[in-house]
Amino acid sequence: xAAGDVFEVTTGECEDLHYVDTGMYDSPEYGSVYVLDAExxxxxxxxxxxxxxxxVDAIEEVGLSxxxxxxxxxxxxxxxxxxxxxFLARDCPNADVYVHxxxxxxxxxxERLVEGTKRAVGDQWEYYVEPRxxxxxxxxxxxxxxxxxxxxxxxxxxxxxxxxxxxVVFEDPANDAVFTADxxxxxxxxxxxxxxxxxxxxxxxxxxxxxxxMLQDLGVETLLFAHFGPCPADGVLDEYADVLAxxxxxxxxxxxxxxxxxxxxxxxxGNVDPELVEVWGEHKTRAETAMNVRGVxxxxxQR
Numbered sequence: 582x583a584a585g586d587v588f589e590v591t592t593g594e595c596e597d598l599h600y601v602d603t604g605m606y607d608s609p610e611y612g613s614v615y616v617l618d619a620e621x622x623x624x625x626x627x628x629x630x631x632x633x634x635x636x637v638d639a640i641e642e643v644g645l646s647x648x649x650x651x652x653x654x655x656x657x658x659x660x661x662x663x664x665x666x667x668f669l670a671r672d673c674p675n676a677d678v679y680v681h682x683x684x685x686x687x688x689x690x691x692e693r694l695v696e697g698t699k700r701a702v703g704d705q706w707e708y709y710v711e712p713r714x715x716x717x718x719x720x721x722x723x724x725x726x727x728x729x730x731x732x733x734x735x736x737x738x739x740x741x742x743x744x745x746x747x748x749v750v751f752e753d754p755a756n757d758a759v760f761t762a763d764x765x766x767x768x769x770x771x772x773x774x775x776x777x778x779x780x781x782x783x784x785x786x787x788x789x790x791x792x793x794x795m796l797q798d799l800g801v802e803t804l805l806f807a808h809f810g811p812c813p814a815d816g817v818l819d820e821y822a823d824v825l826a827x828x829x830x831x832x833x834x835x836x837x838x839x840x841x842x843x844x845x846x847x848x849x850x851g852n853v854d855p856e857l858v859e860v861w862g863e864h865k866t867r868a869e870t871a872m873n874v875r876g877v878x879x880x881x882x883q884r
Contacts, residue, residue, distance in 0.1 A: 600614065615805060651675055652731060657744070845878065
């Protein structure tokens, strides 16, 4: 598995669906963008915009042209999911961009989004490109329960604000699957394990656990992770609820023992899982961990 590789999703009942490893942050098995070859073809999430040509190549490898794409569905406006939306909107003239109503203004004018991303990701910003704004008349605002009609498929938006207030997950009933955004954590297929995601500044543990419960209630067979790839749903959401709660508890315990928050961050970033380093590389693994610690610390302050 390498950056740019395109895979057909054969998990469960999935059909008409492919995904590409975008090589996000120069790391394999981290960023995936999905192409749904429906009657109205759709792209679900868009990556960070860097190496955008890999998304274009994936569309063409599926047998579609850029003119064929009618829907660009963004789970939320964090730039690792929405950073490529402006480039796709520019090059897919027949597509509208669908996003939760809270996030729509940030796609039209991404200046504040860029500022917030730089604060959240720190030196990982080196992997990003500046996003392109999207004309307001190309943006379709979604609220909880809205459905995007793709003909032989539909994408039902379910609000999932625990990770970010502008996040939705997209249920695809025809595939008995759901595009999980960041609501189900980060799936690492080569390790067969789930990792927490708790970035600043909007992470909320209780709301995130409510999102996991909502996903459980959907009862789908397949989870389609933006980070990373498809996974049978059996048991994964239960495991993630435990992983996330234990992660927050661990950060809270460490904070009680350290002199300051920077020491807490360094404790976790300096003791990352070596197997995870083998997959993502040391820089990404440490940076991801530090970002997630900062998110938990912010949540503890708000709580």
